[in-house]
Amino acid sequence: MSDPVLPRVWLMRALYAALSVGIVFVNLLPISTVPPSWVGPDLYLALTFAFAARRPDYVPILLVAALALGMDLLFQRPPGLWAAITVLGVETLRNRAPALRDLTFLSEWAAVSSTLLVMTLTYRIILAVFMVDQAPLGLSLMQLAATLLVYPLVVLVAHAILGVRKRAPGDLEPARGRI
C-alpha cells in the first residue's frame, strides 16, 4: 500500500497475461475437430488492441511478443512472423494512443481496423513471397471481420468490468507517485 501506482499497473499486466492464457486454453480445447465453415474472431488480438489503444502501459511489448510467439508455436503457424507483425501493430497503436485519447470511440475503432487490415495483408503477402501454405483468403477475411466486429464488445468488457479506461485530464491516479 505504500506505493499504490506500481501494484495497479502490475496487477493489470498480470490480468492481461492471464486472460491471454485463458484464450489460448479455450482455443486448444478439442471440442470440434471438424474443419469449420466459418471462423470466429481472434480474441487475443482484440484484447491486446483494446488494452493498447487505451492504456499502453498495461501491455508491455515484451509480454505481447512472448505471448504472440507462444501462440505461433502452439497454433501451428509459421513461428515468429505473425508475432513480429503483432508486435509492430501493437506498437503502432501504442504510439497513437495519446492522440486517440481525446477522440471518440469511432475513430479508435477506425484506427484498430486499419492496423488490423494492414497486418493481415502484410502477413499474407509475406507468406506468399516465401511460398508458405496459407489459409484460404475467404476464411482469413472472415476472421478479420469477426475480430473487428467483436472489438467493441471487448472494449466494453475491458472498460466496464476490468476497468481499463483512458486517462482523463483530471485523473490523479498516474500522477500520485509524483505528488
Add this chain to the structure above:
Amino acid sequence: MARDRGQSEDYAGPFKRLLLGILVLCLVGLFLIWRIDSPRVERFRAQVVDQVVPSFDWAMAPVTGVVNILRDFQSYQRMYQQNQDLRRELQQMKAWKEAALQLEQENARLLDLNNVQLDPRLTYVTGVVMADSGSPFRQSVLINVGSRDGIMDGWAAMDGLGLVGRISGVGSNTARVLLLTDTSSRIPITTQPSGQRALVIGDNSPSPLLDFIESPDQVRPGDRILTSGDGGVFPAGLLVGQVIQDRTGRMRVRIAADYERLEFLRVLRSYPKDRINDPGSMIGPAAGPRARAADQANAARAGDE
C-alpha cells in the same frame, strides 16, 4: 500530461525503439530460420508443445467433458425416440454381426488354404486426444503418447472405424496427428472395386479431395477407399472412406472415421519393408571355392540351429 509525454520521448524513446527493433528482428529471424531449416524448428515446436499442453491437461479434460455433456443434454430430451432408433439399429447390427462372423470364418479358412502370413508387427498403441490445433486453419490433434511410447513420425492413426491421419511431430509425451482434412495432408490410396490409385488431398473442408486418379471414369461415387501403401511410408489396406461427388462434379472422400468425436486414437506401428537391393544373387549358386566355403559355413550354421 504534456510533460509526461515529453519525458518518454527524451529518455525512454530511443532505448525503446532499439528494443523494439531487436525484438522484431529476432522474431523475423526465427521465421527465416524456420523457412530454411524447418525440421529443427519444428522439433523445437514439438518440445514446446510437449511442455505446455500437458500442463493444461488437468483443466482441459474436465472442461471438454462438461462441454460434451452440455451438448449431449439436448439429446436427453428425445430419449424415447433415440431409444427406439438404437433398438432398430441394434437389430440390423446383429444381422451384420452374423454375416461378419461367417465371413471371418470363411476368410480364416481361405487364408489357411493359401498359407498367407499376415504381418505380425501391425500392432497399435492407443492414445487419448488432449488438444486440437487451436486454429481454424490447421487440422490436427495432439495425443498423449509420444516417443516415450515408441511413436514415430509417419505412422497411421485410426479411430475404431477408419483412418484419421498420420503422425507428424513427436514430443516425448505427446504426438501430433495431422488429420486427413489438413491442407498439407496427402495420402496415397486405392479405390475398390475399381482398383484405381489416387491421392486424398486435404483442403480444410470436411470431405477431402480425391485427385491424381489414374482413370477418373472408372471411379464411381460409393467406391470404398483404402490406403495403398505406395511409397512405403504408410501401411496399406486401412479403410479411409467412400467416394462421393460434390456439386461441381469433383470426386471427394466421405471419411469413415468419426471426426465429430475424436477421443481415442490407435496409432499403428509400422516399419518400412525390407528392400531388395542386389539383383542377381538369388538366381543360382556362384561357382568357385570361395562361394562353396560360404555355402558350407551356412550349412554348418543351419545345423547348429
